[in-house]
Amino acid sequence: MTLDRWLSRIPIDSPSAFMKQVPTLIGFGIVALIALMPNGVPVTDWPEFVASIVLVLVATVLSLVVPWRRLAAEWAVIVPVLSLFAVGLMRLGTGSSASPFVVLTLLPFVWIASEEGRINILIAAAGTFIVLLAPLVIDGGGGSPADVVRAFFSPVLYLIVAVVINEIAHRMRVQLKVAREAVEQQQQLLAQAVTAQDELVLNEARLKTANRLIQSIWNAVTEQSVIGTDLDGLIDVWNPGAAKMLGLTEKQVLDGKHHIIDFHDTQEIEQRLEDMDARVTTVSSVDEFSALVDTVRAGSADVRDWTYVRPDGKRVAVQVAATPRLDENGHRVGFIFVATDMTQAREFARLKDEFVGLISHELRTPLSSILGYLELMRDDEEAPLSEEQLQYLGVAERNAHRLLRLVGDLLFTAQVESGRFPLDIKDVELGSVVSASIESARPVAANAGVTIVGDLPDGPLTVRGDAVRLGQAVDNLVSNAIKFTPSGGTVTVALRAEGETAVIAVSDTGIGIPAVELSRLSQRFFRASTATRNAVPGVGLGLTITKAIVTAHGGRLDIASEEGVGTSISIVLPVETPEPVTAAIPRAEVAP
Structure with a gap:
């Protein structure tokens, strides 16, 4: 291993205690060789000479075995202090104040003075003073006047040098710390730049992919x-x-x-x-x-x-x-x-409405004829029917009437769609309209095991409108409420005045309607999932017709429902005279 490679392993910013002790150890080694040479500096006191060698070796061993980095920084000066005392013993063993090896004092002195902390200035100066003054004290004050002057003057110079070294070392540490932080920051910035570059490349690739996808979608529309x-x-x-x-x-x-x-x-x-x-x-x-x-x-x-x-x-x-x-x-x-x-969609809608209107007209005439002949058969006194035949005839009449009502509903929706929706506007007392609907529904409610309750005001509540159409709207709501309420439930029909409006509210304790389906209830032929799941009969035109009637009277239809709890539908009508409005029926999204 070359010297350069060995030196490269030395941590420049914070060398170990042993690396700092190496120069002192080498210096003592050189002194020992000079003292032992035949023509070298004579050893005047072998015990003190040997003690200095032993003390510097002890200091070197301590620098190796003690984990100084884990201890407080001020403890590390123990090693150079011991080395400084070893220099003092070396002087005593090699001629006392005349020893030429006083220069060794510089090595531990510089180490102590360069350590962090102002207290090390005093330690370095005091240690040097002791090393220089000890031979004079031990020799009993002997020595020339020059030796005495050097013994007292030199520590003052060492004190000044210690101050300078300590300050320079302190500033170098600060600069080194700043440089290290700058390097770390540069490394972090470099790492961030590399990461940002990678993310930029990735985002660029994603952007190109997204652009291709958007362009593909754009061209596909x-x-x-x-x-x-x-x-x-x-x-x-x-x-x-x-x-x-x-x-x-x-x-x-x-x-x-x-x-x-x-x-x-x-x-x-x-x-x-x-x-x-x-x-x-x-x-x-x-x-x-x-x-x-x-x-x-x-x-x-x-x-x-x-x-x-x-x-x-x-x-x-x-x-x-x-x-x-x-x-x-x-x-x-x-x-x-x-x-x-919308050209084809509107054409299809027009053709469908024409078809519905045509079929409805074609069905209405034969149905009316069928009902007429059924009534003649039932009332024929010359050929009276048996009870069983009358029962069969009643089933046929009920189904014929049901078909006739369905045809009427289809014709009504066709009229609304075509803009031909006539209203016979007169003063209408809503209490009588609601009462008539309740009384008409009582037999059906009784057969279904449903209680129907009326809540009407004491005085009259009059609006301008078409009594027949308004009665049709209330009948639709009451009929639906009874159909969707299981046996044992209750249907409440209430009439009240709220400010400038009259409100007809029909509430039930039935199966309810899912919240996500409420906005579609007025569409033609739409039926709630709860209705189809519970096999409730109907074709999905009742609410459609009701909303068209209410809208034509300048009112609105409010619907609130909770699945499994019940439904409340309110007709809100203005008390003032309404302008006749033709209500467009929403297109069906579910096939009939």
């Missing part, structure tokens, strides 16, 4: 047009679905000159502006654009039916969902319009 605009309506996003729907490629549109208003029916825009109480005589492009995004600017998404006009003049009926377009800071920078072609 061909049945819906997605159009993006800036805050003024200029188009800057145009997907393949928009190209297919409107007949223009992305390159043709993204030239900074196409406005989304260019693809809308002008009359629909003007009608929308009129609904917004806007002036339509001299509207600007920005005003027209407000017809599309007024609701979105207010903070809500807007779903509305519009008509797109292609450059070739072809009109496309669409349903457009308009939403805000936000940047990374959440600021609105434009708008997104997602349009679905």
Whole structure:
């Protein structure tokens, strides 16, 4: 092993006690060789000479075996203090004050003075003073005046040197600590930079993957047009679905000159502006654009039916969902319009309504004829029927009436869909309407084992409306409540005034409806899962018709239900005279 490699193993920032003791050990070794040489410095006192060698060896062994790093820093000066005393004994053994080996004092002195702590300055100076003064004291004050001057003057110089060494060592330690912290910080920063670089590469790969996925999804959306605009309506996003729907490629549109208003029916825009109480005589492009995004600017998404006009003049009926377009800071920078072609859907709905209306008319006539002939058979006095025949005839009549009611419901829904929903508006005393519904339902409730309770006000409660249609609505609610309430349950029909409204509330203790299905109850042919699970008869038109009637009277239908507990449905009607309203019946999502 070379000297350089051996020295490289020495910790520069904090060498061990043994490494600090090595120079002193080497110095004593050299002194011993010189003293033992024939022409060397003579040994004047062998016991003191040997004691100095032994003491420095003891100090060296202590520097090796004692774990000084685990002890407090001030304990480490024990080794150089012992070495300093060994120097004093060496002087006494090799000529006392005339010994040439006084220079060895520097080695332990520097060690002590360079240790951390101002107390080590005093220890180094005091130890040096003792080493230099001891020969004079032991010799009985002998020696030349120069020796006496050196004995007292030298410790003062050593004290000054100790101060300087201690301060320099202290500053070097501070600088070394700062340098070490800087190196550690650089290493941490380097490690963080490497980690950040790895994460950057990984995120870049993820971003590329996400971009490819988004691009794939974007290109796959061909049945819906997605159009993006800036805050003024200029188009800057145009997907393949928009190209297919409107007949223009992305390159043709993204030239900074196409406005989304260019693809809308002008009359629909003007009608929308009129609904917004806007002036339509001299509207600007920005005003027209407000017809599309007024609701979105207010903070809500807007779903509305519009008509797109292609450059070739072809009109496309669409349903457009308009939403805000936000940047990374959440600021609105434009708008997104997602349009679905509703041409086929509306045509299918129209054909279905025509079919339902046609079939209903075709069924109503023969059903009426069947009921008429059944009544003639039952009332024929010339050929009276037996009890068994009358029983069979009653079953046929009940089923014929049930079919006739179903046909009537289908015709009613067709009228609502077509906008032909007449109301005979008069003063209607709701108490009599509700009472009639309760009395009509009592036999059915008794057969089902259900108690029906009426809660009516003492005085009259009058509204403007169609008494027949309102009675139909209440009958539907009461009938449903009885059907969905098991034997032993209760149906409560209450009428009350609440401010400027009249409320007819029908509550039951029945099977209830799941919360997730409440919003779909007014859709045609929809039936709650609890109804189908419990095999409750019905086709899913009762609530649909009821809501249409209530909406036409300017009211609303409130529904609250808990599965297994019961349901409460309230008809809320304005006491003031309502403007007749045609209520569109929601499309069925479940096939009849």
